[in-house]
Amino acid sequence: MTNKNLPAWFFTNEALVNFLPAWTGREEIRKIYGIAGGGDFVFNFLAEANQVETVTLVDIRPLSCLTVKTKIDLFKRSSFTEINNLLADKVWQKSLKKTKQWYPDSFKPLTRKAEYLSYLTSEEKFENLKKQFSKIKIVEGDFLEKLKSFDDDYFDLIYTSDIFDHENYCSCRAENLKLVRSKMSKNGSLLVVTQNQSREMIKIFEANGFQPKACEAHCFNIFKAFWRYDYSFLLLEKI
Numbered sequence: 001m002t003n004k005n006l007p008a009w010f011f012t013n014e015a016l017v018n019f020l021p022a023w024t025g026r027e028e029i030r031k032i033y034g035i036a037g038g039g040d041f042v043f044n045f046l047a048e049a050n051q052v053e054t055v056t057l058v059d060i061r062p063l064s065c066l067t068v069k070t071k072i073d074l075f076k077r078s079s080f081t082e083i084n085n086l087l088a089d090k091v092w093q094k095s096l097k098k099t100k101q102w103y104p105d106s107f108k109p110l111t112r113k114a115e116y117l118s119y120l121t122s123e124e125k126f127e128n129l130k131k132q133f134s135k136i137k138i139v140e141g142d143f144l145e146k147l148k149s150f151d152d153d154y155f156d157l158i159y160t161s162d163i164f165d166h167e168n169y170c171s172c173r174a175e176n177l178k179l180v181r182s183k184m185s186k187n188g189s190l191l192v193v194t195q196n197q198s199r200e201m202i203k204i205f206e207a208n209g210f211q212p213k214a215c216e217a218h219c220f221n222i223f224k225a226f227w228r229y230d231y232s233f234l235l236l237e238k239i
């Protein structure tokens with residue numbers, strides 16, 4: 001089990017924005033379950049979708065849960081211009097970094113909003129997101145333990161961030177994948193972010209009743225290593 005008291009991500013380190021439009025059936029997604037992290041995966045998603053009914057975000061780190069709640073409360077009470085001015089303020093960023101509560105890298109996405117934080121790129125998206133905060137429930141705890149309490153075939157989208165990359169976060173064991181699969185609706189999707197070899201990861205999921213629907217593979221690139229984590233994105237569905 002991961003250490004609950006590690007720093008948190010203030011903003012996501014996953015450049016997922018350009019992968020989102022690659023999904024067919026996105027507009028059918030009503031119920032989402034996912035890792036909270038910095039909350040940005042779901043903020044980006046909701047900024048461009050209105051049909052979602054409920055989102056459950058789970059994180060083992062109390063600070064991640066608090067970070068997402070704080071961002072929601074801040075965004076709710078801010079205009080698009082106000083929030084962008086605040087986030088660009090170096091003094092504000094410096095004081096947050098000084099607390100050592102958040103990874104310093106987690107402020108870098110502010111310089112690449114189009115790839116990481118699309119909800120901050122237009123007033124329309126930001127306002128659309130703001131209307132939907134009441135759909136988000138934040139739960140502190142273990143991803144699999146909390147997932148067990150839901151009915152089978154319940155979620156249209158399960159977002160696992162990169163927890164399958166770390167044996168102490170969540171292993172790719174058959175019993176874990178069976179649980180995740182059982183909670184996905186018939187046409188549901190599983191989004192896996194990974195630094196592992198995407199082909200190897202796909203093989204593991206295929207052996208456990210999934211098939212790939214979309215994939216964006218990234219390998220280590222020395223020229224990008226300063227600003228980008230070499231995550232690949234796998235969108236899987238049940239066979």
Ligand SMILES: C[S@@+](CC[C@H](N)C(=O)[O-])C[C@H]1O[C@@H](n2cnc3c(N)ncnc32)[C@H](O)[C@@H]1O
Pocket residue numbers: 002008009011012013014035036037038039040058059060061064141142143144161162163168169170
């Ligand atoms: C490595 S971090 C990466 C942050 C993430 N990439 C993002 O964009 O926000 C993954 C997050 O998953 C959480 N986590 C890891 N294992 C977990 C588990 N078994 N249950 C719930 N949360 C978990 C960590 O606390 C952390 O916030």
